Amino acid sequence: MQTCAPGRSPSWVSRRRLLEQKISELHKCGNLSHIKQVHAQILKANLQQDLYVAPKLVAAFSLCRQLALAVNVFDQVQQPNVHLYNTLIRAHIQNSQVSQAFVTFFDMQTNGVYPDNFTYSFLLKACSGKAWFPVVQMIHTHIEKCGFCSDIFVPNSLIDSYSKCGPVGITSAKKLFELMDEKDIVSWNSMIGGLGKAGEMVEARRLFDEMPERDAVSWNTMLDGYAKAGDMSEAYKLFEKMPERNIISWSTMVSGFSKAGDMDMAKALFDTMPFKSLVPWTIIISGYAEKGLASEASKLYDQMEEAGLKPDDSTLISILAACAESGLLGLGRKVHASIERTRFKCSTQVSNALVDMYAKCGCLDKAYAVFDGIAKKDLVSWNAMLQGLGIHGHGKQALQLFARMRQEGVFPDKVTFIAILCACTHAGFVKEGLHYFHIMEKEYGITPQVEHYGCVIDLLSRGGRLDEAYKLVNSMPMEPNCVIWGTLLAACRVHNAVELAGEVLDVLVRLAPSDPGSFSMLSNIYAAAGDWGGVASVRLRLRSTGVQKPSGASLIELDNEVHEFTVFDESHRQSDKIYQMIDRLNQDLKQVGYVSSVQCQ
DNA sequence: GTAGGGTTAG
Numbered sequence: 001m002q003t004c005a006p007g008r009s010p011s012w013v014s015r016r017r018l019l020e021q022k023i024s025e026l027h028k029c030g031n032l033s034h035i036k037q038v039h040a041q042i043l044k045a046n047l048q049q050d051l052y053v054a055p056k057l058v059a060a061f062s063l064c065r066q067l068a069l070a071v072n073v074f075d076q077v078q079q080p081n082v083h084l085y086n087t088l089i090r091a092h093i094q095n096s097q098v099s100q101a102f103v104t105f106f107d108m109q110t111n112g113v114y115p116d117n118f119t120y121s122f123l124l125k126a127c128s129g130k131a132w133f134p135v136v137q138m139i140h141t142h143i144e145k146c147g148f149c150s151d152i153f154v155p156n157s158l159i160d161s162y163s164k165c166g167p168v169g170i171t172s173a174k175k176l177f178e179l180m181d182e183k184d185i186v187s188w189n190s191m192i193g194g195l196g197k198a199g200e201m202v203e204a205r206r207l208f209d210e211m212p213e214r215d216a217v218s219w220n221t222m223l224d225g226y227a228k229a230g231d232m233s234e235a236y237k238l239f240e241k242m243p244e245r246n247i248i249s250w251s252t253m254v255s256g257f258s259k260a261g262d263m264d265m266a267k268a269l270f271d272t273m274p275f276k277s278l279v280p281w282t283i284i285i286s287g288y289a290e291k292g293l294a295s296e297a298s299k300l301y302d303q304m305e306e307a308g309l310k311p312d313d314s315t316l317i318s319i320l321a322a323c324a325e326s327g328l329l330g331l332g333r334k335v336h337a338s339i340e341r342t343r344f345k346c347s348t349q350v351s352n353a354l355v356d357m358y359a360k361c362g363c364l365d366k367a368y369a370v371f372d373g374i375a376k377k378d379l380v381s382w383n384a385m386l387q388g389l390g391i392h393g394h395g396k397q398a399l400q401l402f403a404r405m406r407q408e409g410v411f412p413d414k415v416t417f418i419a420i421l422c423a424c425t426h427a428g429f430v431k432e433g434l435h436y437f438h439i440m441e442k443e444y445g446i447t448p449q450v451e452h453y454g455c456v457i458d459l460l461s462r463g464g465r466l467d468e469a470y471k472l473v474n475s476m477p478m479e480p481n482c483v484i485w486g487t488l489l490a491a492c493r494v495h496n497a498v499e500l501a502g503e504v505l506d507v508l509v510r511l512a513p514s515d516p517g518s519f520s521m522l523s524n525i526y527a528a529a530g531d532w533g534g535v536a537s538v539r540l541r542l543r544s545t546g547v548q549k550p551s552g553a554s555l556i557e558l559d560n561e562v563h564e565f566t567v568f569d570e571s572h573r574q575s576d577k578i579y580q581m582i583d584r585l586n587q588d589l590k591q592v593g594y595v596s597s598v599q600c601q
Numbered sequence: 602g603t604a605g606g607g608t609t610a611g
Contacts, residue, residue, distance in 0.1 A: 024602085024603085027603090027604080051603090052603055054602080055603070055604070056603080059604075061608095083603070083604065086604065086605085087604065090604080090605080113607040117605090117606090118604060118605060118606085120606095121604095121605055121606045121607085122604095122605075122606085124607090125605090125606070125607085128607090151606090152607085153605085153606050153607055154606090154607090155607095156606090156607045156608075157606070157607055159607090159608090160608070184607095185608085185609050186607055187607090187608090188608090189607090189609080190606090190607070190608050191606060191608095193609075194608095214608075215608095215609095217609045218608085218609085219609085220608095220609040220610075221608070221609050222609095223609085223610090224609065224610075227610095246609090247610075248610045249609085249610085250610085251609095251610035252609075252610050252611080253610095254610085255610065255611075267603065277610090278611080279610055279611050280610075280611085281611090282610095282611040283610075286611075299605085314611055315611070317611090318611055319611095364602050386602050424607055
């Protein structure tokens with residue numbers, strides 16, 4: 001900034017010093033009206049072009065989420081330097097405008113300003129966790145051209161970003177890691193983390209053993225790798241060898257055992273850990289809830305609150321999601337009550353989780369009430385509510401809600417259309433479903449993906465238009481997966497299309513040889529058609545593949561207890577009464593003219 | 602004199 005000119009009055013000099021002081025602290029100021037005040041003074045002093053002042057202003061506006069004002073400041077500067085460009089790139093990223101950040105990145109080069117290590121740091125951070133392989137590759141190419149790999153942060157971020165891009169990414173990460181002539185402990189840790197994510201635990205272990213020195217992160221990263229791979233015995237061996245265990249090591253083990261289905265081990269470790277934060281409580285409660293163990297989950301939730309811990313958004317969302325998955329309405333209600341008791345208002349994300357939980361548990365009224373109460377609905381809120389209406393057969397209400405969503409100016413995404421198509425299927429709206437399928441690309445620019453084709457094939461099949469469904473499977477622009485073929489097979493069963501079913505099964509066996517579900521489906525189809533020879537041949541084929549079909553089960557929760565039922569099940573203590581009730585229902589159904597689909601049994 | 606950043610648990 002230009003220094004005070006000589007010959008000015010003492011008061012001018014002191015005013016100027018004060019402004020300089022304010023400017024130097026501007027970038028960490030979160031008070032918008034103060035920033036606007038200083039901005040006005042800057043304009044008055046004609047300092048808006050100053051290459052020291054402008055980045056401060058851009059950063060300040062960005063911090064207050066005033067991206068438009070930040071861009072405006074930038075636009076006033078005739079010759080931005082790399083520092084100012086970097087600040088604008090960061091501003092876009094901070095305000096979730098990642099694509100605009102890249103536009104700025106290209107703009108600066110067009111204007112003859114070249115990126116530096118700061119630029120790459122920002123851009124790589126924007127890509128982290130996004131699995132954008134081509135983008136990471138492009139950044140990498142730029143970096144190699146300019147030679148900024150000498151800054152250890154840059155290659156380390158690259159390894160991390162590559163690692164999150166799947167198999168292609170991990171190959172690139174490995175190459176880069178080998179080429180690095182100076183590696184610090186973070187380089188090693190990122191590499192073993194990446195290998196773990198890619199499921200290459202043998203190689204991760206080799207590197208871990210080769211490391212010149214290891215810190216807590218190195219050990220925990222290995223534990224997590226084994227845990228994610230489901231190898232809890234190897235994880236436990238390493239856990240016992242650790243020189244020091246912190247709360248992350250313990251939590252990783254609890255999570256690993258819980259995901260592996262061993263709740264006894266998970267609970268034993270949870271009870272042993274010397275200190276518990278919200279994270280391990282979340283892991284153990286969600287673990288029990290996911291397995292439908294309502295009373296354990298519920299008891300632990302109370303204990304967590306008694307221990308004086310207030311669940312945060314992540315805890316609530318995680319537990320509610322588990323409730324939704326297992327239909328634990330009781331625990332879901334308890335969580336809702338505790339939110340209303342302890343919070344003045346709840347975030348959109350938590351409300352969305354509540355909507356989803358109530359909807360999946362069949363309480364559509366409650367779901368609607370929570371949905372209506374969300375002050376700032378986002379796309380996820382709309383999608384959750386649409387999905388809830390759809391899966392419970394309220395097709396008309398779903399389509400009405402979609403219309404309301406459009407009126408309120410919310411633009412749908414691919415999930416919205418899955419919900420809409422599903423709603424049409426469950427309500428039998430074949431014509432409407434096809435209509436939305438056709439307009440999703442034409443009017444909304446959303447290219448149907450395999451999930452959408454799956455919905456439409458389901459829609460056509462259930463509507464009895466099996467031929468059209470089969471034609472669509474064969475004309476899809478992508479390879480039909482086993483979900484698609486499975487849908488078709490289920491439709492064959494409903495419509496007794498024995499011949500087509502055999503054909504579909506052949507495809508399914510090729511695609512997923514270890515899935516016994518298709519065999520039992522075909523067996524049911526033959527049984528329904530009275531073709532017992534067919535049933536026998538399927539059973540034989542199933543035996544020759546060596547896979548066993550786990551029986552399907554129904555679950556219902558009553559007073560914090562989950563009751564599970566499988567076919568021919570007599571294990572329930574009220575089994576006699578249950579079968580009596582089924583008989584009565586069957587008789588009632590027959591009286592109103594219902595005919596079972598398995599008439600030949 | 603200015604700007605910043607990486608790896609581990611939900």
